[in-house]
Amino acid sequence: MPDAILVLNAGSSSVKYAVYRREDDGTLEVRLRGQVEGLGGAARLHVDDLDGAVTTRELGAGADHDAALAAVLEAVHAHLGDLTLVGVGHRVVHGGQVHSAPVVIDEAVLDALHRLEPLAPLHQPHNLAAVEAVGRVAPDLPQVACFDTAFHRTQPAVAQRFALPRAYEQRGVLRYGFHGLSYEFIAARLPEYDPDAANGCTVVAHLGAGASLCALDQGRSVATTMGFTALDGLPMGQRCGNIDPGVILYLLQQEGMTPAEIERLLYRESGLLGVSGVSADMRVLLDSDDPAAAEAIDLFCHRALREIGGLAAVLGGLDAVVFTAGIGEHAAPVRQRILEGLGWLGLELDDAANAADGPRITTPGSAVNAWVIPTDEERVIAAHAARLVP
Numbered sequence: 001m002p003d004a005i006l007v008l009n010a011g012s013s014s015v016k017y018a019v020y021r022r023e024d025d026g027t028l029e030v031r032l033r034g035q036v037e038g039l040g041g042a043a044r045l046h047v048d049d050l051d052g053a054v055t056t057r058e059l060g061a062g063a064d065h066d067a068a069l070a071a072v073l074e075a076v077h078a079h080l081g082d083l084t085l086v087g088v089g090h091r092v093v094h095g096g097q098v099h100s101a102p103v104v105i106d107e108a109v110l111d112a113l114h115r116l117e118p119l120a121p122l123h124q125p126h127n128l129a130a131v132e133a134v135g136r137v138a139p140d141l142p143q144v145a146c147f148d149t150a151f152h153r154t155q156p157a158v159a160q161r162f163a164l165p166r167a168y169e170q171r172g173v174l175r176y177g178f179h180g181l182s183y184e185f186i187a188a189r190l191p192e193y194d195p196d197a198a199n200g201c202t203v204v205a206h207l208g209a210g211a212s213l214c215a216l217d218q219g220r221s222v223a224t225t226m227g228f229t230a231l232d233g234l235p236m237g238q239r240c241g242n243i244d245p246g247v248i249l250y251l252l253q254q255e256g257m258t259p260a261e262i263e264r265l266l267y268r269e270s271g272l273l274g275v276s277g278v279s280a281d282m283r284v285l286l287d288s289d290d291p292a293a294a295e296a297i298d299l300f301c302h303r304a305l306r307e308i309g310g311l312a313a314v315l316g317g318l319d320a321v322v323f324t325a326g327i328g329e330h331a332a333p334v335r336q337r338i339l340e341g342l343g344w345l346g347l348e349l350d351d352a353a354n355a356a357d358g359p360r361i362t363t364p365g366s367a368v369n370a371w372v373i374p375t376d377e378e379r380v381i382a383a384h385a386a387r388l389v390p
C-alpha cells in the first residue's frame with residue numbers, strides 16, 4: 001500500500017493538516033488538506049480531498065485545540081483510503097538552543113520540548129498535545145518535530161543577542177525568531193519568482209494571526225522581528241509585539257498585576273483585538289466602520305513599515321518584499337498601506353495586481369519588487385518528515 005505522511009500544524013488560531021503520498025522516487029503528492037480555523041471564536045473544519053470535494057463543518061463556539069485535533073484526526077482517518085501512514089510531521093514552534101534542524105521525537109526530546117512551553121504558551125502546548133494524541137492511537141508511528149526557530153540559527157550572533165549580561169545568553173535567553181518553516185518555504189520558492197531577489201536582499205512579511213518579518217540575504221535568515229518568544233516585533237491578532245520592557249515593570253510594580261495576568265494581557269488581549277476593541281481578525285477590521293478598527297490597522301501597518309526599513313538597513317539594500325500568510329496573502333489594503341510607505345525607495349505599487357493578490361504587485365518599472373507568495377508550512381514539514389522516517 002502506498003506510504004503517506006500526515007502533517008499537523010497547530011497555530012494560535014488554527015490547526016492545519018495535510019496528507020502527502022510518498023512516491024517511490026521520494027516526491028510528495030498532497031492527497032488531503034484542510035484546517036480548523038477560527039479557534040477561540042466560531043471554529044470551522046475545512047476538508048479538501050483534492051478531487052473536487054471541499055466540505056466545511058461548524059465545530060461550535062466552544063471548540064478548543066483538543067476538539068480541533070480530534071476533528072482533524074477523524075477527517076484524516078475517513079479519507080486515508082489505500083494509503084498507509086508511515087510518519088507524522090509536526091510543527092513545533094520552539095526548538096530552543098538545542099534544535100537547529102528537524103528531529104525524530106522520543107521521550108527525551110518530548111520532555112525537553114515541554115520545558116519550552118513557557119516560551120510559547122499559545123503554541124507549544126498544542127503542538128505537543130498533537131504529538132501525544134497521535135502517540136496514544138499509534139504508538140509505533142514515527143513522529144518528527146519541525147521547528148519554527150530552526151531556520152534562524154544561521155543569523156550572526158549580533159542579531160540573536162540581547163543587551164543583557166552574558167550569563168543570560170548562556171542560559172538560553174536569546175532572540176530565536178519564529179515562522180521559520182514559512183520562511184524556509186518562501187526562500188526555496190523565491191528563485192522561481194525573482195532570481196535577483198533570491199540572490200540578493202529580501203524582506204519577507206509573514207502576516208497571519210501571528211506576524212513577523214524576516215530579512216533574507218541570499219535566502220538565509222540574517223534578522224527577524226520575533227525574539228525569545230513569539231510576542232516580540234509586530235503587533236498581531238492578540239499579541240502586543242514590541243513593547244518597552246518598562247511597561248511590564250510598571251504593570252507589575254505600580255498596577256499590582258500578577259505574572260499570569262500580564263501573560264494574558266500581552267498574549268491574548270492586545271494587538272489588533274486590544275487596540276480595536278472589535279476583533280483580532282483583520283477581515284472583520286477591514287469591514288468595520290469603527291474608528292478604533294481603523295486605528296488598529298494603522299498601527300499594524302506603521303509597525304510593519306518601520307520594521308521593514310530596519311531590516312532593509314541591516315541587509316544593506318532591498319530587492320524585494322514578499323507578503324505571505326493569512327493577511328499577507330489576502331488583505332490588499334494592508335499591503336497597499338505598507339508599500340505606499342516604501343515609495344521613497346522607488347517602489348511603485350501596481351494597484352490592479354495588488355487587488356488580484358499578485359503574484360507580482362509592483363509595476364515593471366518599480367525599483368523594488370513586491371510579491372504575494374502563498375506559504376506552505378505543511379509541505380516543508382512533510383519534506384523533512386519524509387526524509388527522517390524509514
Ligand SMILES: Nc1ncnc2c1ncn2[C@@H]1O[C@H](COP(=O)(O)OP(=O)(O)O)[C@@H](O)[C@H]1O
Binds near residue numbers: 013209237325
Ligand atoms: N481575506 C482576508 N483578508 C484579511 N485578512 C485575512 C483574510 N483571510 C485571512 N485573514 C487573516 O489571516 C489570519 C489567519 O492567518 P493564518 O496565517 O492562517 O494564521 P495562523 O497564525 O493561525 O496560521 C486571520 O486571523 C485573519 O485575520
Ligand SMILES: CC(=O)OP(=O)(O)O
Binds near residue numbers: 093178208209230
Ligand atoms: C509563531 C507564531 O506566531 O505562529 P502563528 O502565526 O501560527 O500563531
Ligand SMILES: [Mg+2]
Binds near residue numbers: 011012208209210325
Ligand atoms: Mg500560522
